[in-house]
Amino acid sequence: QRGIVKISPSLCILDLYSWLCMSLLFSTLWGQATPQCPDSCHCAWETATVLCSDAGLREIPEGIPPETVSLHLERNYIRNIPESAFSHLVHLRDLYLSHNRIDSLSSGALRHLGPDLRLLDLSHNQLRQASREEFGSTRAKTRLYHNPWHCDCTLQELMETLNLEPETVNGIICESSVRGEHTGQPLVKLLDSGVNFCSLQRKTTDVAMLVTMFVWFFMVIVYVVYYVRQNQAEARRHLEYLKSLPSPRKTPTETDTLSTGF
Numbered sequence: 001q002r003g004i005v006k007i008s009p010s011l012c013i014l015d016l017y018s019w020l021c022m023s024l025l026f027s028t029l030w031g032q033a034t035p036q037c038p039d040s041c042h043c044a045w046e047t048a049t050v051l052c053s054d055a056g057l058r059e060i061p062e063g064i065p066p067e068t069v070s071l072h073l074e075r076n077y078i079r080n081i082p083e084s085a086f087s088h089l090v091h092l093r094d095l096y097l098s099h100n101r102i103d104s105l106s107s108g109a110l111r112h113l114g115p116d117l118r119l120l121d122l123s124h125n126q127l128r129q130a131s132r133e134e135f136g137s138t139r140a141k142t143r144l145y146h147n148p149w150h151c152d153c154t155l156q157e158l159m160e161t162l163n164l165e166p167e168t169v170n171g172i173i174c175e176s177s178v179r180g181e182h183t184g185q186p187l188v189k190l191l192d193s194g195v196n197f198c199s200l201q202r203k204t205t206d207v208a209m210l211v212t213m214f215v216w217f218f219m220v221i222v223y224v225v226y227y228v229r230q231n232q233a234e235a236r237r238h239l240e241y242l243k244s245l246p247s248p249r250k251t252p253t254e255t256d257t258l259s260t261g262f
Contacts, residue, residue: 035065048091052076060085070094074121081105087112098143099124111136123147123168128175129154132161139163145171151187152178153198159187 037043040055048069052061057076064071066088074096083106086092093116103126110120111133117140127147131154135142142162149155151174159172172187178197182190 035067036063037065038063053096064089066090068092070096072096073100075099077101079103079126081109083108084112085109090114090116092117094119095140096121097125098122101126103127105130105134107133108136109134110138113138113140115139119143123171130158132158135162141165143168145169145173147172148175149173149187150176151182151190151197155187156191156197159191 035043035045038050038052038061040057041050041052041061043050043065048065048067049072050064050068050070051072053072054075057073057078059078060073060081068089069091071086071089071092071094075098078097078100079102081097081102081104086095092114095113095117096119098121102122105127113120113136117138120138120140121143123143124146127144128150129152130144135158140163143165144162145168149172164172169188170186174182174185174187174190177183182195
């Protein structure tokens with residue numbers, strides 16, 4: 001009948017094949033354009049937030065998207081932060097590392113964090129010591145409370161460099177110290193009261209140097225005395241040996257020669 005268009009089966013198969021190819025190509029391109037979320041984490045792409053909290057992690061996960069703005073790693077079992085862990089996160093603004101087991105920071109571990117970083121949370125960990133080299137030049141608001149800090153000159157210099165969160169700064173307690181009477185007290189209050197751990201360290205170093213010099217000088221004197229006494233004893237033994245030797249006697253030939261001469 002007129003108006004009815006017949007469609008060849010081979011044409012339908014060709015169109016279906018083309019549609020499948022286009023779909024596969026689109027899916028491949030979409031997968032390449034969409035960043036991958038690390039294992040055990042949840043990613044909210046609309047806010048560039050990576051949520052890895054309570055994931056049972058023991059180290060910083062690999063494959064964190066470089067577009068990440070907010071990274072949550074709290075309440076895990078992380079012990080150490082490698083030097084290059086966050087070097088590719090140039091847009092990072094908030095870094096949450098609280099409630100882990102972090103007891104050490106690699107040299108320069110936080111140095112690569114970009115200037116956009118606003119918050120750095122390292123509270124509720126196992127940090128005892130840290131230095132300016134590990135934090136770099138970050139000006140982010142920093143949380144360091146509830147760590148078993150050992151208060152010394154290095155920690156004092158770090159506190160004077162960082163932008164500590166005012167609401168939590170009194171929670172930075174000296175669990176141990178170069179001087180026992182400072183144990184259990186807030187570091188900030190000690191510094192405000194005039195305690196200077198750097199001057200204490202210099203005094204301790206000076207005393208140690210004086211003691212070392214005294215011990216060295218004493219050992220030199222003991223060695224000299226011992227050396228002199230050994231030489232004296234050796235000289236006495238040699239003199240006694242010479243005295244014990246028999247005196248030389250003149251032979252008859254020598255006596256006759258002397259008599260003939262007279």
